[in-house]
Amino acid sequence: MSIFKKFFSSSKSKEEIEPDLKIEQKPLDQYFVHNFIKNNGKFLYCTSIQDVVENLGNIINENSWDTLICDDIDLQKLLKTIPIKVIDNFDINKPVFISCEHLIAENGSILLSSNQLKERKISELSDNFIVYATTSQLVKTKGESLTGIKMRYQGNIPSNISAIKNYNIHLTNDDFLNYGNTNAKNLYLLLFEDL
Numbered sequence: 001m002s003i004f005k006k007f008f009s010s011s012k013s014k015e016e017i018e019p020d021l022k023i024e025q026k027p028l029d030q031y032f033v034h035n036f037i038k039n040n041g042k043f044l045y046c047t048s049i050q051d052v053v054e055n056l057g058n059i060i061n062e063n064s065w066d067t068l069i070c071d072d073i074d075l076q077k078l079l080k081t082i083p084i085k086v087i088d089n090f091d092i093n094k095p096v097f098i099s100c101e102h103l104i105a106e107n108g109s110i111l112l113s114s115n116q117l118k119e120r121k122i123s124e125l126s127d128n129f130i131v132y133a134t135t136s137q138l139v140k141t142k143g144e145s146l147t148g149i150k151m152r153y154q155g156n157i158p159s160n161i162s163a164i165k166n167y168n169i170h171l172t173n174d175d176f177l178n179y180g181n182t183n184a185k186n187l188y189l190l191l192f193e194d195l
Contacts, residue, residue, distance in 0.1 A: 028105050029135055029138055029191075031105040031106075031140075032103050032104070032108060032138055033191075035106070035107055035108030036108035036167075036189065037108070039107075039108045039109075039165060039166055039167050040166070040168040041167040041189060042167070042189065043188075043189050044059075044188065044189065044190050044191065046191065046192045046193065052190050052192055053078055053081060055190055056078060056079070056082060056097075060082060065095050065128075066084065067095075068087075068094065068095055068096075068130075069086075069088070069089070069091060069096045070086050070087075070088065070096070070097040071088035071089075072097075072099055072116075074099075075098070075099060075132055078132070090118070090120055090126075091126070092126055094126055095126055095128035095129065096128065097129075097130045097132070098112070098130075098131060099131070100116060100133050101113050101116070101137070101145065101148070101149055101158075101161075102137050102144075102148055102149075103133050103137050103138045103139070103189075103191075104140075104141065104144075104145050105138060105139065105140050105141075107165055109142075109163040109164060109165035110163060110164045110165075111142075111145045111161065111162075112162060113149065113158035113159070113161045113162075114158040114160040115158050117160055117162075118160075119159075120160075121160070121162070122162055122164060122183045122185070127169045127184075127185055127186050129164070129185045130190065131187060131188070131190065132190045132192065133190070133191055133192070134191070134192045134193075135192070135193050135194055135195050136194050142163075146161070162183065163183065164183045164185050165183065166183065166184040167185060167186065168184060169185060
């Protein structure tokens with residue numbers, strides 16, 4: 001055994017490494033969902049627009065929300081049959097219903113940009129989010145998501161690109177590099193099958 005292998009070899013046995021490899025070999029949607037749920041995200045899979053509307057109504061009723069922030073005209077159409085007041089001004093005390101740029105499988109995060117957030121930081125918004133996404137927005141890595149944004153918005157790349165990757169607002173992060181910069185949200189994901 002070389003000296004480098006002694007210092008840099010992993011203490012994990014082969015059995016401990018293999019489960020991670022099996023997860024990465026799953027289809028992209030299963031890989032994302034596994035990591036999303038591991039981070040305490042709430043996931044609802046929808047095969048029709050009716051499923052989306054029904055699940056959206058159930059989330060609103062479950063949380064007894066009477067007002068929802070949504071400034072996306074297409075998403076507002078989904079709210080037409082649900083008895084809730086919809087406003088388009090961001091308010092830290094009101095839940096937010098938005099779309100996203102990408103779903104990143106490698107860590108179960110949701111990538112947002114100024115197209116959804118405007119000039120606001122995620123940490124300045126409500127703790128409660130409902131995100132509508134489609135299976136075609138799934139990417140494997142952060143790099144792929146940024147490449148996708150670059151390709152989609154050629155010449156007009158959105159600013160304020162950030163991700164939500166922790167879905168437990170009560171979890172404390174001891175990493176000093178993230179001090180004061182938490183993007184933890186109580187988040188529901190409505191994932192619509194569009195492929």
